[in-house]
Amino acid sequence: MNILVCVKRVPAPGARINVTDDGQAVDAAHLGFTTSPHEECALEEAVQITERDGGEVTVLTLGPVDAEEQLRYAASVGAHKIILVPTDGSAWDPQRTATALTKAISQAEDANGAPFELILFGNESADSGGFQVGVRVAHKLGRPIVNAIKGIDPGDGMVTARREVDGGFEVYNVATPAVLGVKEGLNLPRYPTMKGRLASKKAQLETTEVDAPAGGQAMVKLHRPTEQASTTEILGTDESAAVAIVDILEEIGVLS
Amino acid sequence: MTLLVVLEHDRGKWSEANDEAMTAARTLAADMNSTIHAALIGDGALDLSGQAGAAGADVVHVANHPMLTDFGPEAVGETVVQLIAAQSPTAVMAVGTSRGNEVLAQVAARMDLPFVANCMTVAPADGPWSMTRIQWGGSLLEDTTLDAGDGPRLLTYGHHAVAAEVAAAPGAGTVHDFAPVLDDSLAGTIVVDRDVQQAGVTLSTAPVVVSGGRGVGSAEGFAQLEELAELLGGRVGCSRAVTNLGWRNHADQVGQTGTRIAPEIYIATGISGAIQHWVGAMASKRILAINTDAEANMVVKADYAVIADLHKVVPAITAEIKRRQG
Numbered sequence: 398m399n400i401l402v403c404v405k406r407v408p409a410p411g412a413r414i415n416v417t418d419d420g421q422a423v424d425a426a427h428l429g430f431t432t433s434p435h436e437e438c439a440l441e442e443a444v445q446i447t448e449r450d451g452g453e454v455t456v457l458t459l460g461p462v463d464a465e466e467q468l469r470y471a472a473s474v475g476a477h478k479i480i481l482v483p484t485d486g487s488a489w490d491p492q493r494t495a496t497a498l499t500k501a502i503s504q505a506e507d508a509n510g511a512p513f514e515l516i517l518f519g520n521e522s523a524d525s526g527g528f529q530v531g532v533r534v535a536h537k538l539g540r541p542i543v544n545a546i547k548g549i550d551p552g553d554g555m556v557t558a559r560r561e562v563d564g565g566f567e568v569y570n571v572a573t574p575a576v577l578g579v580k581e582g583l584n585l586p587r588y589p590t591m592k593g594r595l596a597s598k599k600a601q602l603e604t605t606e607v608d609a610p611a612g613g614q615a616m617v618k619l620h621r622p623t624e625q626a627s628t629t630e631i632l633g634t635d636e637s638a639a640v641a642i643v644d645i646l647e648e649i650g651v652l653s
Numbered sequence: 654m655t656l657l658v659v660l661e662h663d664r665g666k667w668s669e670a671n672d673e674a675m676t677a678a679r680t681l682a683a684d685m686n687s688t689i690h691a692a693l694i695g696d697g698a699l700d701l702s703g704q705a706g707a708a709g710a711d712v713v714h715v716a717n718h719p720m721l722t723d724f725g726p727e728a729v730g731e732t733v734v735q736l737i738a739a740q741s742p743t744a745v746m747a748v749g750t751s752r753g754n755e756v757l758a759q760v761a762a763r764m765d766l767p768f769v770a771n772c773m774t775v776a777p778a779d780g781p782w783s784m785t786r787i788q789w790g791g792s793l794l795e796d797t798t799l800d801a802g803d804g805p806r807l808l809t810y811g812h813h814a815v816a817a818e819v820a821a822a823p824g825a826g827t828v829h830d831f832a833p834v835l836d837d838s839l840a841g842t843i844v845v846d847r848d849v850q851q852a853g854v855t856l857s858t859a860p861v862v863v864s865g866g867r868g869v870g871s872a873e874g875f876a877q878l879e880e881l882a883e884l885l886g887g888r889v890g891c892s893r894a895v896t897n898l899g900w901r902n903h904a905d906q907v908g909q910t911g912t913r914i915a916p917e918i919y920i921a922t923g924i925s926g927a928i929q930h931w932v933g934a935m936a937s938k939r940i941l942a943i944n945t946d947a948e949a950n951m952v953v954k955a956d957y958a959v960i961a962d963l964h965k966v967v968p969a970i971t972a973e974i975k976r977r978q979g
Contacts, residue, residue, distance in 0.1 A: 564855045566848040
């Protein structure tokens, strides 16, 4: 099965996210970058499927030229082909992103002479979280899509996909070629091996230049939410605090 | 003017997110000077029309079709598109649950219109609308504009962004039957089976969540948390570090990439409180942190904290509860 995984380069935040003075971006001066977590699992799943059943994994990202770092990482954990769709570095709105991605995917499929049997997106990106790019691309390609997938089992001409719902799963049988929006928890992504790291340096980076008109959503600025001035009441420094804790549990009515 | 609210249910079981949706809708409709139309789609929807009316819906569109018995994002999205064509609403909204965001994304894709997910506040206008929406799961906010041209404005409110309130006055709740025309090609993305793993209280509905982080030290270390959670009728959660270490199943993860919780009290033990965890826990009504590090982000942001070894404090809480319960 030939699988395409679309990933996004995002900052790797710790305990706090700061915004640049002009409010146009996350201040990444002191942050590293990573692949958005749902998509890391999408990539791992694709690699596991092709290791088991054969086929190739292609990883594509739309982003700044620095996103080559995330593509090289993908190659280090098993991606066979890597494609960069470079932007000017600004954050593209979801419609523009989806239209450009669809063009780039169609070009890759034309070059391959066949559609990808499965295209994986993250359910939403960790940063802008628009919850729509995968759905838009699937619709433009005329392929089915289901989101929130935490289990994939490829079959004959279809994939069985498990969607997480409260307290269990819903099961879908989706005919291929198909698109799935996946979530972290699908698997536990591997770390690159030394051999993988070395190979990733030699992986050939394809670049596809495409653009699309801006959509109807335009970011004005980013800002941090006003934090409620929180004061923490310290109940103790050893297990004797249990009495005060159970007093609180009683008071708020969670003790039956 | 009409505001169309897409409500959620599962075979006639009302979703708690609908209370948030209708609360947000009443405010937005007042700002727009519009009526509220609710959409209830699929088997069992008719039984819920009274509830939608009581929550302020003037009109309730009940859509039925053999393909709408179980959830299917494409079939439901297409139904909303056809309802929009019939009613020409000024705006269409839902709450940004997993389904809510997916259905609105389907509508947006099918109509090639912009869609703004997870709003906190929305300011309607004659031209483009302004809204503040959630980025990074809520640790950043984005002011944005939405220009849908002549089309309906499509948006969701962030789940837990609006506190549900009871309507001051009910709407007329007039029921309109709606029969969408759905192509067989949409059948490929409809639920074919359900795998219920956990009946009763779940992580997202539990009144008490007892979570552990890396500080728990091992998978076995969670036994103490399990015992306390069970005693309180709650559930055990964990941090992303814990699922990455393989100590707990991902279904137990509280966080941006796991489950968003909103319990009466969140007991976070051995959790440092990285952004990704915090945004999943911040809707909790109260937070108690138990940690040896007084400077940990979780401790600083908590309502209550105990600066001590969780493996001593957690069993002591369990013992104290048992003592009081005799």
